Amino acid sequence: MPGAYAYYPGCTQESSAKEYGESTKLVCEELGIELHEIDGWTCCGASSAHTTNHLLSVALPARDLQVAEEMGMPVAVICAMCYSRLKYASHELNDPKTLALVNEVIEKDFQNTTQVLHLLEILDKERIPVRKPLKRLKVVCYYGCILARPKKVTHFDDEENPQIMDRLLGKLDAVSIDWGFKTECCGASLTLSRRDLVRDLSHRVLEAARRAGADCIVVACPMCHSNLDMQQAGIAEQHGSKADIPIIYFTQLVGLSLGLNPGRMMFDRHFVDPQPLLREKGVI
Amino acid sequence: MARIGVFLCYCGTNIGGVVNIPRVAEAAKAMPEVVFVQDNKYTCSEPGQLEIRNAIVDKSLDRVVIGCCSPRMHEKTYRKAVESAGLNPYLLEIANLREHCSWVHGNDKDRATSKAIELVKMAVAKVSRHESLFPKEVPVTKRALVIGGGVAGIQAALDIANSGYEVVLVEKQPTIGGRMSQLDKTFPTLDCSACILTPKMVDVAQHPNIRLITCAEVKKIKGFVGNFEIDILRRAKKVDETICTGCGVCMTKCLVRTPSEFDLGMRNRSAIYVPFPQAIPLKAIIDTDHCGHFQYLRERQEGRDVPDCNICQQTCPAEAIRYDQEDEIITERFGAILVATGFKTFDHSAYGEFGGGRYPDVISSLQLERLMSASGPTSGEIVRPSDKTHPKTVVFISCVGSRDDNKGRSYCSKICCMYMAKQSIMLKEHDPDVQSYIFYIDIRAGGKDFDEFAQRAQDEYGVLYLRGRVSKIAQEGKKLIVYGEDSLMGHPVQIPADMVVLATGVEPNDGAPALAQILNVSYDTHNFFVEAHPKLRPVETQTDGIFLAGCAVGPRDIPESVAHGSAAAVKVTALFSRDTLATDPMVSTIDQMRCVGCLACAEVCPFNAIEPQVLRDGRVVASVNESLCKGCGLCVATCRSGCANLKGFTLQQLLAEVNSLWR
Numbered sequence: 001m002p003g004a005y006a007y008y009p010g011c012t013q014e015s016s017a018k019e020y021g022e023s024t025k026l027v028c029e030e031l032g033i034e035l036h037e038i039d040g041w042t043c044c045g046a047s048s049a050h051t052t053n054h055l056l057s058v059a060l061p062a063r064d065l066q067v068a069e070e071m072g073m074p075v076a077v078i079c080a081m082c083y084s085r086l087k088y089a090s091h092e093l094n095d096p097k098t099l100a101l102v103n104e105v106i107e108k109d110f111q112n113t114t115q116v117l118h119l120l121e122i123l124d125k126e127r128i129p130v131r132k133p134l135k136r137l138k139v140v141c142y143y144g145c146i147l148a149r150p151k152k153v154t155h156f157d158d159e160e161n162p163q164i165m166d167r168l169l170g171k172l173d174a175v176s177i178d179w180g181f182k183t184e185c186c187g188a189s190l191t192l193s194r195r196d197l198v199r200d201l202s203h204r205v206l207e208a209a210r211r212a213g214a215d216c217i218v219v220a221c222p223m224c225h226s227n228l229d230m231q232q233a234g235i236a237e238q239h240g241s242k243a244d245i246p247i248i249y250f251t252q253l254v255g256l257s258l259g260l261n262p263g264r265m266m267f268d269r270h271f272v273d274p275q276p277l278l279r280e281k282g283v284i
Numbered sequence: 285m286a287r288i289g290v291f292l293c294y295c296g297t298n299i300g301g302v303v304n305i306p307r308v309a310e311a312a313k314a315m316p317e318v319v320f321v322q323d324n325k326y327t328c329s330e331p332g333q334l335e336i337r338n339a340i341v342d343k344s345l346d347r348v349v350i351g352c353c354s355p356r357m358h359e360k361t362y363r364k365a366v367e368s369a370g371l372n373p374y375l376l377e378i379a380n381l382r383e384h385c386s387w388v389h390g391n392d393k394d395r396a397t398s399k400a401i402e403l404v405k406m407a408v409a410k411v412s413r414h415e416s417l418f419p420k421e422v423p424v425t426k427r428a429l430v431i432g433g434g435v436a437g438i439q440a441a442l443d444i445a446n447s448g449y450e451v452v453l454v455e456k457q458p459t460i461g462g463r464m465s466q467l468d469k470t471f472p473t474l475d476c477s478a479c480i481l482t483p484k485m486v487d488v489a490q491h492p493n494i495r496l497i498t499c500a501e502v503k504k505i506k507g508f509v510g511n512f513e514i515d516i517l518r519r520a521k522k523v524d525e526t527i528c529t530g531c532g533v534c535m536t537k538c539l540v541r542t543p544s545e546f547d548l549g550m551r552n553r554s555a556i557y558v559p560f561p562q563a564i565p566l567k568a569i570i571d572t573d574h575c576g577h578f579q580y581l582r583e584r585q586e587g588r589d590v591p592d593c594n595i596c597q598q599t600c601p602a603e604a605i606r607y608d609q610e611d612e613i614i615t616e617r618f619g620a621i622l623v624a625t626g627f628k629t630f631d632h633s634a635y636g637e638f639g640g641g642r643y644p645d646v647i648s649s650l651q652l653e654r655l656m657s658a659s660g661p662t663s664g665e666i667v668r669p670s671d672k673t674h675p676k677t678v679v680f681i682s683c684v685g686s687r688d689d690n691k692g693r694s695y696c697s698k699i700c701c702m703y704m705a706k707q708s709i710m711l712k713e714h715d716p717d718v719q720s721y722i723f724y725i726d727i728r729a730g731g732k733d734f735d736e737f738a739q740r741a742q743d744e745y746g747v748l749y750l751r752g753r754v755s756k757i758a759q760e761g762k763k764l765i766v767y768g769e770d771s772l773m774g775h776p777v778q779i780p781a782d783m784v785v786l787a788t789g790v791e792p793n794d795g796a797p798a799l800a801q802i803l804n805v806s807y808d809t810h811n812f813f814v815e816a817h818p819k820l821r822p823v824e825t826q827t828d829g830i831f832l833a834g835c836a837v838g839p840r841d842i843p844e845s846v847a848h849g850s851a852a853a854v855k856v857t858a859l860f861s862r863d864t865l866a867t868d869p870m871v872s873t874i875d876q877m878r879c880v881g882c883l884a885c886a887e888v889c890p891f892n893a894i895e896p897q898v899l900r901d902g903r904v905v906a907s908v909n910e911s912l913c914k915g916c917g918l919c920v921a922t923c924r925s926g927c928a929n930l931k932g933f934t935l936q937q938l939l940a941e942v943n944s945l946w947r
Contacts, residue, residue, distance in 0.1 A: 158636060160636025
């Protein structure tokens with residue numbers, strides 16, 4: 001049953017992950033899922049707030065959650081980091097003392113009743129009318145380190161071996177290969193300070209995907225995408241071998257399977273162009 | 285007017301360091317009926333006890349209050365001291381100035397002293413209303429029940445039986461032997477586990493004083509020390525034990541194959557089976573969940589028609605198969621109960637990062653024992669479960685389900701460091717090309733020749749110890765890639781392994797809490813049974829006549845379990861060396877003149893100690909069976925007419941305590 005959601009886009013979908021945001025909107029429109037952007041949404045706080053000021057890291061997402069509460073809808077999120085921050089805030093605000101303190105800060109009467117859902121959780125319950133199957137495209141699903149962790153906060157899926165994205169890709173007629181790196185770290189925000197480490201860590205993920213025999217890596221996190229996709233040239237420089245493996249958002253593949261115009265999935269924004277692969281497999 | 289003496293203990297600095305004892309003494313002197321006050325560095329010491337004795341005689345005291353540690357600690361000691369001076373031992377009251385005061389109020393000495401004064405004041409008020417109490421003598425049934433037939437239970441049963449007393453050994457599984465029977469070798473001597481255990485198992489079977497009941501568990505307990513009445517549920521084996529010869533024909537004919545519990549699923553067994561060739565008793569048992577005949581009976585009941593199977597019945601040369609055998613309850617009397625329910629290993633599927641049970645070549649340490657055992661599923665050939673090839677690189681991971689708060693297991697399982705060293709040595713002995721790696725947190729090798737043994741694994745067998753945790757195991761093709769950290773080198777490490785062995789920790793068997801509740805003894809947050817005192821009464825429980833042995837109490841290795849079993853056996857035989865026992869006189873009484881016979885007290889009594897009694901005038905009233913009453917006081921709190929009372933804690937005594945606080 002398609003429903004209506006208070007949509008929290010997050011900063012990346014207007015910038016580095018524009019294709020994630022655009023494909024999300026198109027897919028939801030096609031499936032009849034109503035996304036109502038939270039009016040005046042602000043930064044979720046990642047990663048600066050929770051490393052500097054605990055109260056700020058709860059109050060920032062609380063402000064957005066409060067608006068959603070007024071809208072009377074559950075929140076839909078696509079960025080893994082935003083999801084984590086919003087979930088953490090809800091979790092922390094279960095403590096009445098914290099809730100009272102945060103209400104004082106945001107000058108609102110927030111009750112902490114807002115449910116936070118990742119788009120994967122929403123799509124998991126939807127029927128997807130597949131018009132253009134993915135023709136046994138071999139994928140590995142990469143959830144990244146933050147989406148499923150920690151379970152006591154996110155209640156998302158198994159922390160070590162999540163299945164929700166694999167299930168979705170299975171419905172689209174892709175073959176999702178079981179591999180050991182679903183929830184390993186890509187290096188995340190160290191990309192600004194220790195790019196060499198990010199290249200090491202992302203290299204491990206790319207190599208594992210290649211060894212697993214995947215045609216591409218499917219992701220649900222703009223940070224993961226940026227590290228795995230944008231850094232591939234740098235990784236080749238540092239490690240002497242080019243993985244050359246496309247990194248694709250799950251929403252883009254859902255869009256293709258729904259028969260949406262491949263051009264609108266913005267594959268040309270990727271550093272490693274997925275289009276030759278998708279053309280070779282006859283998906284586009 | 286009573287003549288009360290107050291004795292105050294410093295307990296070294298335990299009480300004296302917080303509570304101002306001279307001030308308490310000063311205050312006590314002014315309390316009503318107090319005629320003598322004395323303080324002491326250690327009242328429980330011999331000179332301390334002597335002073336109490338002397339003061340009772342010299343000052344003609346008829347009541348004593350001692351301000352000291354918890355009565356759980358030394359009440360018995362002081363009762364003896366009071367009795368030796370010719371006073372009734374129950375004319376004593378203890379004010380707990382340590383656990384209830386100094387230990388919990390160390391940060392506020394002034395108020396702690398005020399509280400100590402009030403505690404003493406309450407005790408004085410209470411003791412002035414004490415009356416002499418006299419214990420009763422009851423006979424002892426000189427027969428012991430040992431629950432659990434692992435090595436601790438076996439040792440205890442043999443020791444008690446050898447002392448000339450009857451023993452009933454109850455085992456839940458079809459055979460005795462416990463975990464030790466599943467092991468290949470023992471550390472640090474590398475004795476063959478079966479070779480040293482099976483003779484003891486045979487001794488149990490042949491001992492004239494021991495009766496063995498397998499496939500059985502304790503369901504109900506009544507009575508008290510020296511006179512327990514126990515209901516034992518014996519599950520039907522569907523085989524007449526008295527006739528079965530253990531020849532094994534049925535097992536070869538049976539058409540069903542299902543994973544063997546004894547071999548931890550690494551081998552299949554038939555539906556009618558003997559767990560292992562040296563099992564005691566060597567009698568077959570039918571697993572009705574998998575047996576074709578019982579499958580047929582179930583299907584037929586639901587109206588489906590499937591072929592029947594009774595091949596075991598047809599082929600049994602001794603005609604011992606009894607499909608219609610039912611479970612039975614055996615009720616017997618015992619004087620003492622010894623709990624040795626043992627342990628199981630932690631289920632490693634809780635560790636998602638190690639595959640959560642998805643990778644066939646990530647096995648538990650107990651599974652490796654079965655692989656190494658000459659009587660195991662591979663006859664002692666060490667092969668990977670997935671493809672039966674010989675592993676060359678083996679990684680051990682320690683503390684799986686131990687020392688891990690995230691998994692609710694904060695404790696150290698104690699035996700894993702040593703069995704990892706043993707297993708890595710044995711791997712090399714089996715195949716010189718094997719390289720073992722052990723990821724450890726600390727090497728805990730405390731014990732005779734233990735550290736030398738762990739050192740030998742490194743020096744002589746080339747086992748590489750890596751200090752650090754494993755973050756992840758990933759299956760890639762036929763290899764298991766182990767990602768970990770060498771925290772001494774400060775580097776992440778990656779080992780492509782053929783097999784990974786998880787050192788799964790020790791935890792109590794599943795039935796432990798239920799049994800503890802039946803027996804009314806305490807167990808801790810990890811479901812281990814709790815000793816009466818961790819240092820000084822390690823095999824006793826708080827319930828008289830119930831003793832503990834082996835891993836039911838906490839992780840321990842074989843020699844410790846054996847010693848523990850013997851220790852508990854000594855306590856049982858000491859109990860049996862007496863013909864009668866004195867019962868605690870602090871029991872409930874009913875004022876039958878005022879009792880209206882509502883019997884609400886009988887309903888709440890957890891020990892079934894209250895029964896209706898018909899008086900000569902036909903009136904029904906409650907009556908307490910003093911040998912069953914444990915003095916919990918529930919009836920006193922329940923009684924609407926206020927006619928139930930607890931000797932030693934009467935309503936009048938408790939009220940006097942409370943009233944003393946206002947004065």
